[in-house]
Amino acid sequence: MRNRDLSFWLFIMPVLVSLCLVIIVPFIYGFIYSFTNWNGLVATEFIGFKNYITLFKDEEFRASIWFTTKFAVTSVILLNFLGLGLAMLVTRKMKSSNFMRTVFFMPNLIGGLILGFIWQFIFISVFGSLGDLLGIEALTGWLSTTATGFWGLVILTSWQMAGYIMIIYIAYLENIPKDLIEAAKIDGASSFQRFRNITFPLVAPAFTVSMFLTLSGSFKIYDQNLSLTNGGPYNSTQMAAMNIVKTAFTENKMAYAQSQAVIFFLIIAFVAVTQVYYNKKREVDL
Amino acid sequence: MKKSKRKLYMIELLGLLLALLWLSPFYLMIVNAFKTKREIFSGVLGLPKELTTDNFVKAFNDLDFFKSLFNSVLITVVGVGVIIIFSSMAGYALARNKSKLSGIILLVFVAAMLIPFQSVMIPLVSLFGKADMLNRPGLILMYLGFGSSLSIFLYHGAMTGISNSMDEAAIIDGANKFQVFWKIIFPLLKPISVTVGILNVIWIWNDFLLPSLILADSSATIPLKMYLFFGQYTKQWHLALAGLTIAVIPVIIGYFFAQKQIIEGVSEGAVK
Numbered sequence: 098m099r100n101r102d103l104s105f106w107l108f109i110m111p112v113l114v115s116l117c118l119v120i121i122v123p124f125i126y127g128f129i130y131s132f133t134n135w136n137g138l139v140a141t142e143f144i145g146f147k148n149y150i151t152l153f154k155d156e157e158f159r160a161s162i163w164f165t166t167k168f169a170v171t172s173v174i175l176l177n178f179l180g181l182g183l184a185m186l187v188t189r190k191m192k193s194s195n196f197m198r199t200v201f202f203m204p205n206l207i208g209g210l211i212l213g214f215i216w217q218f219i220f221i222s223v224f225g226s227l228g229d230l231l232g233i234e235a236l237t238g239w240l241s242t243t244a245t246g247f248w249g250l251v252i253l254t255s256w257q258m259a260g261y262i263m264i265i266y267i268a269y270l271e272n273i274p275k276d277l278i279e280a281a282k283i284d285g286a287s288s289f290q291r292f293r294n295i296t297f298p299l300v301a302p303a304f305t306v307s308m309f310l311t312l313s314g315s316f317k318i319y320d321q322n323l324s325l326t327n328g329g330p331y332n333s334t335q336m337a338a339m340n341i342v343k344t345a346f347t348e349n350k351m352a353y354a355q356s357q358a359v360i361f362f363l364i365i366a367f368v369a370v371t372q373v374y375y376n377k378k379r380e381v382d383l
Numbered sequence: 384m385k386k387s388k389r390k391l392y393m394i395e396l397l398g399l400l401l402a403l404l405w406l407s408p409f410y411l412m413i414v415n416a417f418k419t420k421r422e423i424f425s426g427v428l429g430l431p432k433e434l435t436t437d438n439f440v441k442a443f444n445d446l447d448f449f450k451s452l453f454n455s456v457l458i459t460v461v462g463v464g465v466i467i468i469f470s471s472m473a474g475y476a477l478a479r480n481k482s483k484l485s486g487i488i489l490l491v492f493v494a495a496m497l498i499p500f501q502s503v504m505i506p507l508v509s510l511f512g513k514a515d516m517l518n519r520p521g522l523i524l525m526y527l528g529f530g531s532s533l534s535i536f537l538y539h540g541a542m543t544g545i546s547n548s549m550d551e552a553a554i555i556d557g558a559n560k561f562q563v564f565w566k567i568i569f570p571l572l573k574p575i576s577v578t579v580g581i582l583n584v585i586w587i588w589n590d591f592l593l594p595s596l597i598l599a600d601s602s603a604t605i606p607l608k609m610y611l612f613f614g615q616y617t618k619q620w621h622l623a624l625a626g627l628t629i630a631v632i633p634v635i636i637g638y639f640f641a642q643k644q645i646i647e648g649v650s651e652g653a654v655k
Contacts, residue, residue: 098476098479098480098560099480099482100480100482100484100485102560104476104559104560104561105476105480105485108472108473108475108476108560108564109472109473109476109477109488111469111472111473111527112469112470112472112473112492112527112531112535113473113488115469115524115525115527115528115531116491116492116495116528116531116532118510118524118528119503119507119524119525119527119528119529120495120498120503120528120529121495122506122510123503123504123506123507123510124498124502124503124506126506126510127502127503127505127506130505130506137505137509138509186394186398186401187398189391189394189395190391191391191394191395191398192395193395193398193399193402194398196402197398197399197401197402198646199638199642199646200402200405200406201402201405202645202646202649203405203406203635203638204405204408205585205649206585206589206634206637206638206645207589207631207634208588208589208590208591208606209589209591210589210591210606210609210610211589211606211609211627211630211631212408214609214613214623214627215408215409215411215412215624215627216408218411218412218415218620218623218624219408219411222415222423222427222620223411223427223428226426226427226428227428256405256408261649261653264646264649264650264653265650265653265654267650268650268653268654269654306653306654307653310653313499316499317499317500317501319501319591319592320589320591320592323591324610324613337501338499338501341501341504342501342504342592345504345505346596351505351509354505355505355506358501358502358503358504358505359502361499361501361502362498362499362502365497365499365502366497366498369497
């Protein structure tokens with residue numbers, strides 16, 4: 098197919114039109130609107146960087162970005178540990194390893210909204226009654242403080258996503274030649290040495306893939322945040338995405354919310370581009 | 384040899400315990416959904432003394448379950464169908480056109496994946512509102528826009544394994560471009576279509592924020608209904624958990640029948 102063929106354009110037209118209408122046009126409009134007093138229907142004047150200046154002074158927005166960053170970094174570390182651990186567990190030759198894969202992956206198929214509600218019950222009622230039963234005070238009052246809200250979100254996300262990261266690591270682990278491990282065994286390498294010198298370097302590319310998926314995924318989380326803590330107590334567990342939705346659709350400050358959305362995009366793009374950059378650099382180094 | 388076998392059994396036992404721990408949220412959800420409010424208050428871990436189905440009847444009615452299930456199925460099937468049809472066509476055309484322009488178009492689609500939903504959400508809702516498109520057809524169009532990037536990327540990758548001589552032979556036999564694609568290429572792309580289908584089903588079925596901004600109450604999907612239902616029965620755990628159990632059941636049934644394809648599809652979609 099060539100550029101001047103009508104068929105080429107007919108084949109790509111539906112997706113091209115939808116991409117423009119759904120992403121590109123709203124993205125450009127949104128960028129422009131963030132410099133105006135837009136109220137969702139009309140924008141009467143350009144106000145320059147006023148929205149952005151307000152935004153940098155906005156304690157609530159800054160707190161939400163900081164909370165999101167802490168959350169994303171913590172979950173990425175935990176998720177990769179868990180994912181690799183589970184993958185190494187289920188790739189052993191065991192009767193039940195298929196069953197385990199199925200179980201560990203299962204939470205991933207259910208939406209974050211529903212899982213958040215289920216865990217709300219667990220953190221509040223189950224933890225509470227366990228705490229009373231065993232006399233452990235640390236188990237009571239979960240989700241009513243910022244710290245327990247934070248760890249609640251981390252636990253929920255880790256439980257939900259670990260199976261997904263496990264799948265990625267499995268794909269790489271199963272590509273490691275068996276005879277390499279056998280040869281090292283015969284040479285007398287301990288299981289730690291085998292992990293350190295063979296498995297680890299060979300699954301290193303999986304880190305990049307899963308880091309990218311988990312990092313940008315955790316920055317964008319909304320559903321779990323809404324259903325588990327709803328930002329509480331006092332908006333202290335509110336993440337960036339939720340802050341934008343609330344500013345726009347509850348407080349009706351459309352132009353201001355859009356300026357938050359632009360900053361949010363810049364952060365996500367920065368994370369992604371940095372990742373791609375390091376990825377490329379590492380490939381060259383190899 | 385014996386020693387290492389015993390070690391493996393120990394590891395398997397630990398793994399199974401971990402799997403049970405992993406399933407425990409579902410256990411807690413189900414057993415407590417059968418209890419009365421008072422029974423939950425007196426203990427959450429044990430099995431219910433008697434099976435009360437009242438919670439389920441109430442949740443089933445309040446969720447308007449058959450209707451919301453129908454709405455979810457409709458949106459998911461049409462949305463995923465549209466994504467598969469149009470993304471495969473585009474992936475094929477972009478792979479067969481070797482020009483610079485074609486490369487740039489593919490790059491634009493991939494770059495669009497960087498834009499988070501929240502960054503376009505507000506103008507999107509406003510624009511579609513002005514065009515009177517805050518309805519199901521509008522939502523399907525949005526799913527095509529948000530879902531096509533990854534799908535085109537996957538189809539484009541799969542096309543590299545399909546030789547151009549296929550197309551040429553069919554053209555000599557008198558087929559036009561559409562016939563070549565639908566009769567010859569599309570059947571060969573079936574494995575990647577399964578992957579694309581699975582990834583998009585998981586996403587659209589569970590999607591909450593986008594449909595909550597678009598759909599009217601009468602066309603609400605399961606997550607939207609669940610959100611309203613939960614808000615109505617805050618702290619009435621016996622009812623909330625019964626509703627959650629009902630909402631989870633369709634997914635578990637689907638997973639039971641297609642777990643192998645689902646795990647393979649997800650693996651393929653993530654690693655590429």
